[in-house]
Amino acid sequence: MSANPLLRILGGPRSGNHLRRWINLWPPFLGAGIRITRIASDMKSIDVEMKLRFWNANYVGTHFGGSLFAMTDAFYMLMLMHHLGRDYIVWDKAATIRYRRPGRGPVRAEFRLTDAQVEEVREKLKTLEKYEPVFVVEVKDESGVVIAEVEKLLHVRNRAEGRELLRSGGGTQPTVLRRSQG
Numbered sequence: 001m002s003a004n005p006l007l008r009i010l011g012g013p014r015s016g017n018h019l020r021r022w023i024n025l026w027p028p029f030l031g032a033g034i035r036i037t038r039i040a041s042d043m044k045s046i047d048v049e050m051k052l053r054f055w056n057a058n059y060v061g062t063h064f065g066g067s068l069f070a071m072t073d074a075f076y077m078l079m080l081m082h083h084l085g086r087d088y089i090v091w092d093k094a095a096t097i098r099y100r101r102p103g104r105g106p107v108r109a110e111f112r113l114t115d116a117q118v119e120e121v122r123e124k125l126k127t128l129e130k131y132e133p134v135f136v137v138e139v140k141d142e143s144g145v146v147i148a149e150v151e152k153l154l155h156v157r158n159r160a161e162g163r164e165l166l167r168s169g170g171g172t173q174p175t176v177l178r179r180s181q182g
Contacts, residue, residue, distance in 0.1 A: 032056050032067040037108075043082040046075050049108040063103035063147070068139055069095070072150040075111045076135040080154060083118045087159050088125070093132060094153040103147040109139045121156055130157040 020036045023029060029036075033056045038047040048071050050056065056067040074092060081090045117133070124131040132155055139148040 028070060032064075032070055034067065034071045043079050044113045046079065046111040047108060048072075048075070048111070049106060051106045052104065060102075061104075063107060065097070065099060065148075068099070068103060068107065068148050069097050069150065071107075071139065072097075072109055072111075072137050072152065076113070076137075076152050077154055079111065079113045080118070080121065080156065083113065084121065084156070089155075089157050089159050091155040092152060093155040096151050098149045100146045100148055101141075103139070103141060106142055107139050107147055109137050109150075111135075111137055125156065125158055130155060132156070 017039070020039045024035055028034075032050065033053050034048060034050045036046060036048050038045070040046070050063070050067060050071050052063055056064050058064045072095070077090055077092045081088075084090060113135075117135075121131055121133060124133075132153055135152045135154065137150050137152070138146045139150065141147055
C-alpha cells in the first residue's frame with residue numbers, strides 16, 4: 001500500500017474505486033460538480049468530467065473558469081507520488097490555464113502518466129537537487145474540442161535531501177512533459 005497518508009486514508013493504490021468515491025465527495029469537487037469517472041488500478045490514468053449546471057456557470061452561461069481550473073488540480077501530483085514512492089517529495093508548485101473556447105456542455109480531462117515520464121523524473125533527480133516537470137492536460141468538450149489547456153508545474157526532490165533544501169529554492173528550469181500524440 002502507498003506510504004502517502006492521503007492515499008492510505010482514501011483507499012490506497014489497491015482500491016481505485018474507493019479513492020475515486022472519496023475524491024468525488026471532496027467538497028470543492030462536489031460543489032463544483034466535478035466528478036472522477038475512472039482511476040486506473042495502476043494510477044497511470046485518471047478521467048475527470050464536469051457537466052454544466054447553474055451553480056458552475058459564469059454570468060454568460062458557460063463553464064466558470066475557476067471550476068475548469070479546479071477539475072485539473074492535484075491529479076498529476078497524486079499520480080507521481082504514487083509511482084515515485086515515499087523516497088520522494090512531490091508538490092504542485094504552479095499552474096497556468098489558457099481558455100481556448102467557451103465550455104457550453106459537459107467537459108472532460110484525461111490525465112495520463114507514462115513509465116517514461118516517471119523514469120525521466122528519477123533520472124533527473126540522480127544529478128539534480130530538485131526537478132520541476134510540467135505536465136499538460138487539455139479540457140475538452142463532448143466533441144473533443146479543446147476548451148482549455150492547463151500546464152501543471154510540479155516540484156519533485158529526493159526526500160533524503162531534507163526539508164531545508166526544499167525551502168532554499170535552488171535553481172532548476174521547468175521542463176514540459178507532453179503526451180505523445182497518436
